[in-house]
Amino acid sequence: MPYSWIDHDLQVLKRAKWLRSVKEIPPHFVNFGSNDYLGLATDVRLKQAAIEAVEKYGTGATGSRLLSGQRDLHAALETKIAQLKGTEAALVFSSGYLANLGVIPALVGKRDLILADAYNHSCLIQGCRLSGALVLTYDHLDCNHLEHLLLSNRSSFQRCLIVTNTVFSMEGDIAPLAEIVQLADRFHCMVMVDEAHATGVFGARGSGVVEVQNITYPLVQAGTLSKAIGSLGGYVAGEARLMQYLQSRTSTWIYTTALSPADTAAALKGIEIISTEPERRYKLWDNVFYLRKLLGNEQRYVSPIFPLLVKDIPTALTLSQLCWEEGIYAPAIRPPTVPTPRIRLSLTAKHSQKDIDRVWQLLHRHLAE
Ligand SMILES: Cc1ncc(COP(=O)(O)O)c(C=O)c1O
16 A cells, blocks of 8 residues: 555654644634734735736736746846845745745855754745755854854855854844855855845834845845745845746746746735835834833844743644634744744734734733743
8 A cells, every 4th residue: 555654654644743733713813823014915905906907917927937948027026126125136036935945046056055043934945955055054043053053064065155044933043144255255155135024113114124134235136925025925035147047947946837926916016015115114013013012121032933832742833822712813833844832923913912912811821931
C-alpha cells in the first residue's frame, strides 16, 4: 500500500499535537490573527480598484509576465513600490513566498555562502536551501555570532548573502540592520531583507524598518502585498540592474502566471493610501502602545506582533479556545512553527481599545513569567 504511511504519520502528528487544520473565523469575531495591519483588505477603495481592473482586463492575467501576462498595471505597481521603498526599481511576484523562494537562488549558488538569522521566515529558509549555497545560521539577532561566522568562513566563498526578516513574524522583534550592513560592508556581502511585516507599518512614509533605521547600504528588499497593503502578491525592490537581472534568472517569476489584474490594482491603491493616510499607521501604533502598557511596558514589544508566552502547548490551546468561546480569535502558535508555545496577538488599526481590553482580561492571568 504505497500511501499507508500517511495514516501512521497522521497518528504521530496527532499524538504530538502537531496536526493542523483550517479554521474559519466568523465575520463578527474580533480577530487578533490578521496581518491586515491598516485595515485595507476591506477598504472600499481597494475593492473598487479591483472591480474596475476585472471589468477592464478580466479575471486572469492569462500567462507569465514574459509571455502574455504583462499589463500596464504591473508596471504602475512596480513604480509605486520603488517610490515607497526609495529604490530605483521593483519587481512584482505572485506572492511574497515565491519572491523569496526565487530571488535567493538567483543571487547565490553552490560556490557561495549564506548567513541567515535563525528565526527567518519559512520562505527565506527554503529559498536558501534551494540555492545550493552553504547556509550558516546565526543566533537570532546576534551580530557577534554573525561576525564570528564571517571571520571563519567568508574568505572561502565567492559571493556572500546575509538574509534576514526585518520584523520577525512570530517574535515581533526587529533585526539590527545598522550593525548587519556594517558587517556586510566590511566582509563584502550582499544583504537581503524581508519587510513583509514592516511595510506600511514602520517609518514616517510607511516604507518599513529600512526607512526607520535609515539604511543607505544597497539592499535587496523583499516583501509582500498581502499584509498592510491589503491585497495579494509579493515584491523585490532594489537597484534597476538587479531587477533586470532577476527577470532573466528567477524561475518563480519567469515560469508562473502574472499577478491577477484585481490583485495588482488593489495593491496599487493600497500603497497609494499608505502614502497619503498616515493616520492609519498612527492608530495602529496607538493600539500597540496601549497593549504594551497593559503588559507592563516591556521593551521587548516593539511591533504590532505580540508573542504572549505560556507554559505549555495545552495551555496555549486552552487559552485560544477560551477566547474563541468569547468571540475572539487569538491564535495558539506552537512547535514546530516556534520553539516555545504562545498566544500570538497581532494588532491592526481596526481594533478598538475595548477589543484589546477584552482579550487582555481573558489572557493575562495565564501568561508565563
Ligand atoms: C516574513 C514573511 N515573509 C514572507 C511571507 C510570505 O508572504 P505571502 O503571504 O505574500 O506569500 C510571510 C507570510 O505570509 C512572512 O511572514
